[in-house]
Amino acid sequence: MNYTAHADGPVDHMDATKYPPVACSLCFSDQGLRLDAEQFQLDYESVMPCPNCGLTGGKRLPKEALETLAHRYFVWGSLWRGDYGGAPRVQFNRKQTTTINVSPWLKPDLALFERLLGIGFFHYGPRLWMLGHVTPLEHLRNSGTRAPVIQRIINEYPSVSYGEDNTFYRLRSSPSAPADPIQYDSPPDEYLGSGRIDSPSLPVLYASPDLDTCLHECRVTAEDETYVATMRPTRPLRLLNLAALLREATQVTEFESLDIAVHMLFLAGKHAYEIIREIALAARHANFDGVIYPSYFSLIRLGIMPFQTIYGISHRIVPQLQDHEESKAVPNLALFGRPIKSGDVCVHSIDRIVLAHVRYGYHFGPSAF
Template structure:
């Protein structure tokens, strides 16, 4: 049985110390008494966490490597220390590493994404037909009267001024995921923590939280509530295409076109998963309302509070250098 002290790579060593067995027995490999002991089951968990989970790509949220029982690791350009550790781990568990080959749908490629790519810059009417087909796969959501919504402003000029918490005036609008100057968007959420994550603030920023309530029912296109029963085959799994659009910063242009079409079809806004759902531990959503909901009398401002980040706690996952 090997131990955590046998490992060279610091990340692997820390992962091993987290879940290894604590005892005073001498390691039969490195003669250490203090290292956490690693049996076959624990080694497999360490390899999975470090090489598979630790290689998850930030854009697609897919692992680069997978566990294997076939000789593949010689093809992978690991660092010398990582390769030495993997050789030791493999010898004591039989587990190996190979490249992970994701399905095309995992990368956002579906029949509709291919069609959109072909005609995206052609006539608006053609694109709208495809967007309508995409929308038909998702369900509508109603925000009932008195639904509570949160919105955070970072370093506002005048937090006592209610207008500071409405959609910015057109001359101050910066292009975002769904908005541009022609399509102003009021970003908010039903979840407070999601708002904090989305504004990407630092501990030096002054945060102000505005709490709103809806003054009337609002019709929302929910891009998180998917009609799975409408799928005919894997390439019609349009949720993968939507997930691709909203989890990366690669295609704001297409997201903005979705927003324009949703507004044209009479929706008051769009619901979509927060990018930070992957680290929050639960699937949380953002809501994007069209126009100026405060000025237009759709929302009422109930209160404004200064918000201070008191504590941040990280759960870290080590992985190999790519």
């Protein structure tokens, strides 16, 4: 079995002869850590006493799962997000001793990780690119230096043809005429300029080929009357794919990367809208019919830690990881103008959505360090 420490999700079906358990979920004092440990889908027998605490009935953990748990709780759980980018405030390795000061109830668990894994926890001082100090991003944030970087984005990001065989969805909450296709077109003029990409001079139809993402972004509740229109283009649409991962020259560092700059831009909040709207206007002027862009909810949709690094190097510039990184971007569509009214997009069907079940995925992190 191939096992990746610091995996994004649970590790399951581990061979007990190859990965012998060293602890169990009952070893932990902190309730958050205990609940996190119970999330691992491991098929060890739990009737034998735990080799660490001697109790039965807990979820057995080998060293590899224990290391994943430490990363998920202390590293991901201490993530700090700035206006752009972000970085964990705690890290661990086998070379340093523990220097963080945790809450009293967490100290026995910290000692357990130290003893069984031979690691130490310390405050992490990130490289500044992780906090948004990326030259193209800094130029985008300055209105006086923005235009050349936007032109680079138009020139360097790939163009995609979205044809009649592509299906995508648009949600509306409480439309006045739910069965009327025109209700699912871009909003009227008086509502323009409030979204991520639309502006007073550029109506945008927001949609996604991923229906779950639509539900996330529309913040649908069980009380809403929600409807979904299934749409297809009537002609090939020329779209600028901003969800793509740029394969930049190997000599480009994280501080110079246009790819990382755009990635951070779409993970930012409303303060980034002004820049994104200017990119959209430039794409319109370059005769694109719209843009594909990564959903703000991509990472929470997939349950993935943002701004992952290996020894300070972004995963996005490691060739062996680029395909995997690109797959993390859940694509959204922003189609310019009013494509339903113009006939460039047809509404195939309209259905009411009934929320039957909602489940939150979560894990924990330290409250003090």
